[in-house]
Amino acid sequence: MDSRQRFILVSAPNKAGEAFVRLLMTHRLPFAAIANNKRERARMKELGVERIILVDTTEESTWQLPDFPIGKIFLFESSFTLCCRYIRICSSWSSEPTYVITHSNHPRLIYKGLGASFVIHTNSDEVSFLLHALVG
Numbered sequence: 001m002d003s004r005q006r007f008i009l010v011s012a013p014n015k016a017g018e019a020f021v022r023l024l025m026t027h028r029l030p031f032a033a034i035a036n037n038k039r040e041r042a043r044m045k046e047l048g049v050e051r052i053i054l055v056d057t058t059e060e061s062t063w064q065l066p067d068f069p070i071g072k073i074f075l076f077e078s079s080f081t082l083c084c085r086y087i088r089i090c091s092s093w094s095s096e097p098t099y100v101i102t103h104s105n106h107p108r109l110i111y112k113g114l115g116a117s118f119v120i121h122t123n124s125d126e127v128s129f130l131l132h133a134l135v136g
Contacts, residue, residue, distance in 0.1 A: 006071030006096070007032045007051065008134065011086050013040065015125040016101060017076030021047055023128060032066065034086060057085040070094040072133065075116075077102040084114055091115035099133060 008031035012021045024031045025048060032051035035041040044052050056062045070093040077083040077100060087098060097117035108119040120130075 005030055006069040006094070007066075009034055009053075009070050009073045009090060009093070011035075011075045011083075012044065012047075013078035013082075014076055014103075016103075016122070016127050017074075017078075018047060019125055020074060020076065020101075020127045020130060021049060023131060027131070029134065032068070032070075034090070036082065036085075055089055057082060057089065063089045065093055070096075072096045073098040074130065075100050077104060077106070080104070080106050084110065087111060087114040087116055097133070099130070101127065101130070 008024060008029060010017065010021060010024070010031055011034050012018050021033065032053055033044040033049045034053045034055060035044055036055055036057045041052050041054050053066055073090050073094055075083055075086050075098065083100060087100070090098060091114070098115060100111045100116045100119045102119065102121055103123060111119045
């Protein structure tokens, strides 16, 4: 791996997120998943994710920078509160864009105000269109 290469960070708590993880694996892109409990971590392991960051979203003092460089961040929303916490946790980990992908109609301005660069609304679990964000 190139020493300047950054890992894509993904929160994949739903089918769209899982589909994105599979795309990353198919394209052999370096990535890590973030999880907030052991069940979610086990689910990511079952998908074949090798790098998993387990965070306690309720304890800010534990939000430590991973020991590898983080690039673009893709947060698939399953819970408004959890997604907001992930934005707060991850925003200091990378200077690259943070994408929130949501099926809901939660106010985009809240996510943007917390540090999301892009809020993408989709009603589909097919997310291959996100690959264009990884080029360049």
